[in-house]
Amino acid sequence: MAPQKDHEVNRIVMKFGGTSVADIERIRAVAARVKAEWESGKQVVVVVSAMAGVTNQMVSYCHALSPNVDMREYDAVVAAGEQVTSGLTALALQAIGVPAQSWLGWQIPIITDDAHGKANILGIDGARLIRCLEAGIVPVVAGFQGVCPADEAPSATQVDSIATLGRGGSDTSAVAIAASVKADRCDIYTDVDGIYTTDPRIVSAARKLDRITFEEMLELASVGAKVLQTRSVALAMRERVRVRVLSSFDESTDDSGSSVVDEEEVMEKDLVTGIAYALDEAKITVSHLPDRPGIAAAIFSTLAAARVNVDMIVQSVGSDGSTNMTFTVPKTDQAAAISALEAAKGDIQFGAIQSAQDVAKISVVGVGMRSHSGMASTMFTTLAERGINVQVISTSEIKISVLIKAEYLELAVRALHTAYGLDDQDGGRQNG
Amino acid sequence: MAPQKDHEVNRIVMKFGGTSVADIERIRAVAARVKAEWESGKQVVVVVSAMAGVTNQMVSYCHALSPNVDMREYDAVVAAGEQVTSGLTALALQAIGVPAQSWLGWQIPIITDDAHGKANILGIDGARLIRCLEAGIVPVVAGFQGVCPADEAPSATQVDSIATLGRGGSDTSAVAIAASVKADRCDIYTDVDGIYTTDPRIVSAARKLDRITFEEMLELASVGAKVLQTRSVALAMRERVRVRVLSSFDESTDDSGSSVVDEEEVMEKDLVTGIAYALDEAKITVSHLPDRPGIAAAIFSTLAAARVNVDMIVQSVGSDGSTNMTFTVPKTDQAAAISALEAAKGDIQFGAIQSAQDVAKISVVGVGMRSHSGMASTMFTTLAERGINVQVISTSEIKISVLIKAEYLELAVRALHTAYGLDDQDGGRQNG
Known part of the structure; x- marks a missing residue:
């Protein structure tokens, strides 16, 4: 076809x-x-x-x-x-x-x-x-x-x-x-004149996408690609409205810009469509938690009551056998999150709270991930080769996100852009 | 009472x-x-x-x-x-x-x-x-x-x-x-802090009025006292809304400003309430008109068709026995009025059109005029004493208006203000 x-x-x-x-x-x-x-x-x-x-x-x-x-x-x-x-x-x-x-x-x-x-x-x-x-x-x-x-x-x-x-x-x-x-x-x-595989200010080889699916755009928008407001993409997906992003300053023809379309309209699906990043999250670690059921519920219902949005979550066991919970929240909610948890210390019985703002979240997005395994290992291998430590991981059907130290942001985005074959060159979806 | x-x-x-x-x-x-x-x-x-x-x-x-x-x-x-x-x-x-x-x-x-x-x-x-x-x-x-x-x-x-x-x-x-x-x-x-007997920039003895009737205000507003929009005064009169004008920059008490009220509320009525002027009218004279019935109708229906508002009108007979018609129109309508009349010259059969912009309209307004005669003669005597020629006169129940050469404006307003006893002094409506 x-x-x-x-x-x-x-x-x-x-x-x-x-x-x-x-x-x-x-x-x-x-x-x-x-x-x-x-x-x-x-x-x-x-x-x-x-x-x-x-x-x-x-x-x-x-x-x-x-x-x-x-x-x-x-x-x-x-x-x-x-x-x-x-x-x-x-x-x-x-x-x-x-x-x-x-x-x-x-x-x-x-x-x-x-x-x-x-x-x-x-x-x-x-x-x-x-x-x-x-x-x-x-x-x-x-x-x-x-x-x-x-x-x-x-x-x-x-x-x-x-x-x-x-x-x-x-x-x-x-x-x-x-x-x-x-x-x-x-x-x-x-x-801007369209949607790119990643931020062109970081990766000069970033490529403009002719087409992207709603779900990809939604993941890219919500993790920091600010071309389209997230709500508008979600609405377009639900109502099946074909959206095209293009520059009002560019006098070129009708074929410019990037189209956001239904998945069925994208034929040769790329495995990975784009790489997004966000610098607006803070990491919080609650350590030395008691080892009993319901402890996660206690933490996150406390945060929900304080109207704090939690994004990435990982639970880990320390070298001393204690349980730790690490998660990210918007930097603007960091103080509220910590004070809500401190107020609930009697109930939750944690040991300590640590937090950090020098973190970056990097997300690899693509509908092709649904049908292909091995996408995550490319990410971890690429980051490990550059000595970049992954602090938190979260995944969805079409996205893998990692939290790393903010100072590695540009290095990581560039390395992943190359590793997933997104660098500008002939072929690919652009001319598809 | x-x-x-x-x-x-x-x-x-x-x-x-x-x-x-x-x-x-x-x-x-x-x-x-x-x-x-x-x-x-x-x-x-x-x-x-x-x-x-x-x-x-x-x-x-x-x-x-x-x-x-x-x-x-x-x-x-x-x-x-x-x-x-x-x-x-x-x-x-x-x-x-x-x-x-x-x-x-x-x-x-x-x-x-x-x-x-x-x-x-x-x-x-x-x-x-x-x-x-x-x-x-x-x-x-x-x-x-x-x-x-x-x-x-x-x-x-x-x-x-x-x-x-x-x-x-x-x-x-x-x-x-x-x-x-x-x-x-x-x-x-x-x-401004109220409604004055005339423009204080011309007459330093102008007096703020505590009260003025709707009809007086309407005449004053429509002839150039720009404190209140004419339409609003007409509406207030029709709906019997008590209106008060006062300064938003004046921090004084509730009793400041000028009230526009029903005539019944004004007890000791002054003969003359105020003197207004307008410089936005032009004078047009259509001369050597044929002496036949319907000639005025021919002129003014022509102007009405051209959407020209005519204000003062006087018909006169020249020294040679010919009929002339003089009237005023807004300066902005002067050109339209003249070209409409020229276009109808075949029907109207006038001799010539002359026009002038250096005219001022001065109006003496007061509800007391209804019950007092002799108000007009004070006006004409006062102007004549200063050698000011009256070109057109129009009157209403509570107003006398004259058209004079614009250069006499200030002189005429000051002389009339004094002649009608409006200059600031003890007593009068202000403290009534």
């Missing part, structure tokens, strides 16, 4: 981030890019972020006024940024002969829950947007925002409120809108 | 203009002022403009993008300014212990027609705001904006749209909201 060609694409979502609409000139460039797709006969929905810097300014105003910001009001304030760019982008399109109309979250509507500042989309009624598209008009949707219906958040005032999806939420808006209008594709225009 | 005391005031609207919410510090000062009223036991609705300068910035963005701005999109863009200040002001109130909540036009809702950019309020449902007040919460309403329901402006997209009331529309918002919640008073905080 030959590699599939894209099926006919008639309806797309084009999402532009804050740097892409940073000023009047950039907004004009966005309009020109939209016009090119529109002139080719496609129905186009545009989704825009706020002008770069505007959201930060609004956030700083809020924090300057109140030590304890009411998130309902925060949302009313910060959502204004996308409102402005959606109107301006519609005007820029009209000015070059493209019928266009701005759409705010409450106008579509994009219904959310009441978690103001980090709201979840509960549903989007695509009917009005589809009517707009079918009338030949380009809808320009304010990203990052929805509306929380009054009956989701009963109050004395009983009124629908603006809710924002949290930082980076415009990607999620775009994917959700693509699903609601049954778009053939969702193009995310950003300031 | 002694001057009436204010009846018990339990519910007020406080409206703050752009300079009053220009930055975070000013917003804090607004919150403190609101808190003082709230702590005295009143129910308070706050109405805010955009931060000074923000609306102008948004307008300039729109015009930079499009030579022919779609006013629906313009409204979506510029309304964001008030959205931001309403949220920020609510946060500032919360920070000092006052429960507060922002309200946008579509949330209340404030229903408008579809005249985007200069929409008219069709109705306000005060029920939600009243529920908010009765729950002990201060609603902070974004001024200047409402929502045009989809069925007011049928389109392919059938969605409610943000509509703005035009520049200065926040005053109108405040008065309309005061009517809808049956407020006892609407306080307009601005950068």
Whole structure:
């Protein structure tokens, strides 16, 4: 079976981030890019972020006024940024002969829950947007925002409120809108030109991927590859929205960028797709634990009660026969985790707590791992050859992660990139 | 009968203009002022403009993008300014212990027609705001904006749209909201401390008025006293909303400012309340008209078809027995008026058109004129004594307006201010 060609694409979502609409000139460039797709006969929905810097300014105003910001009001304030760019982008399109109309979250509507500042989309009624598209008009949707219906958040005032999806939420808006209008594709225009096998700042031989599966992207995004917001990838996978990442600063053709697609669409699967890293975790070791059942439960329920997210976990037996538990938490949660455990010392009866921040997590990701053994041994051999000690290991179906000393980060990423055959050269998925 | 005391005031609207919410510090000062009223036991609705300068910035963005701005999109863009200040002001109130909540036009809702950019309020449902007040919460309403329901402006997209009331529309918002919640008073905080007998920059003896009637204010506002937007005064008169104008920069007590009230509330009526002027009109004279019925109708229907607003009108007979028509139009309409008339020259059969821009309109206003004769002769005598020629005269029940050469403006205003006994001195309405 030959590699599939894209099926006919008639309806797309084009999402532009804050740097892409940073000023009047950039907004004009966005309009020109939209016009090119529109002139080719496609129905186009545009989704825009706020002008770069505007959201930060609004956030700083809020924090300057109140030590304890009411998130309902925060949302009313910060959502204004996308409102402005959606109107301006519609005007820029009209000015070059493209019928266009701005759409705010409450106008579509994009219904959310009441978690103001980090709201979840509960549903989007695509009917009005589809009517707009079918009338030949380009809808320009304010990203990052929805509306929380009054009956989701009963109050004395009983009124629908603006809710924002949290930082980076415009990607999620775009994917959700693509699903609601049954778009053939969702193009995310950003300031990078695609998804790479690893961070090109560390590995000069990093290769841009033409295609990556949702699950791979999800693992890469959640472990630190910041091209797409994790939520948007998870949503795209669930709703089966084809996502393409491409640069709004690159004037090249339609074939640029990286596509995030269903696994079935990727033929010759690479064993390993990419290597991600994260420097935002801290390691905590609780040592000399009593050797009795339920001790792990005691530790992690204590942390859960303190709302600490635990990532990697390993249990080990020390040279003196004692039991130790090592795990990682976000660096921002480190202090909270330790004080929660100290407070529970009477129950858990551990000996000591040690922690370290100079650690890096490196993850090798690829759907090919499902069907191939031996992937882990390549990783351990490669690291061992460079004298890099592995402190914690965790695995999933399509990912192996290790925790190492942070100072070895670049060395390890480069060595693994080569060992898994990812270095840029002819062939491979790029040309597949 | 002694001057009436204010009846018990339990519910007020406080409206703050752009300079009053220009930055975070000013917003804090607004919150403190609101808190003082709230702590005295009143129910308070706050109405805010955009931060000074923000609306102008948004307008300039729109015009930079499009030579022919779609006013629906313009409204979506510029309304964001008030959205931001309403949220920020609510946060500032919360920070000092006052429960507060922002309200946008579509949330209340404030229903408008579809005249985007200069929409008219069709109705306000005060029920939600009243529920908010009765729950002990201060609603902070974004001024200047409402929502045009989809069925007011049928389109392919059938969605409610943000509509703005035009520049200065926040005053109108405040008065309309005061009517809808049956407020006892609407306080307009601005950068002047009240309404004066005339422009204090021209007449140093100008006196602040404690009280002025709606009709007087309407005449003063429409002829150039720019303290309150004319529409807001007309609305206040119709809805019988007590309006008070006061300075947001003045820290003095509750008794400051000027009140705009029903005529019945003003006891010892002054003959003349104030003297206004306008420099934004041009004079046009159409000469050597045929002496036949319907000639005035021919001229003014031509101008009406060209959407030119005509203000003062006088018909005269020249020394040669010919008929002339002189009238004033806004300077911005002068060219359109002349070209419309030239185009209709075949029908109207006039001799020539002359026009002049160096004219000033001066108006003497006072409800006392209704019951007193001789007011006009004081005006003409005073002007004649200074050698000032009156070019056009128009009168209403409570106003006499004259058109003079612009260079006499200051002289005429000062002379009339003295002649009508308005110069600052003991007694008078100020201490009444």
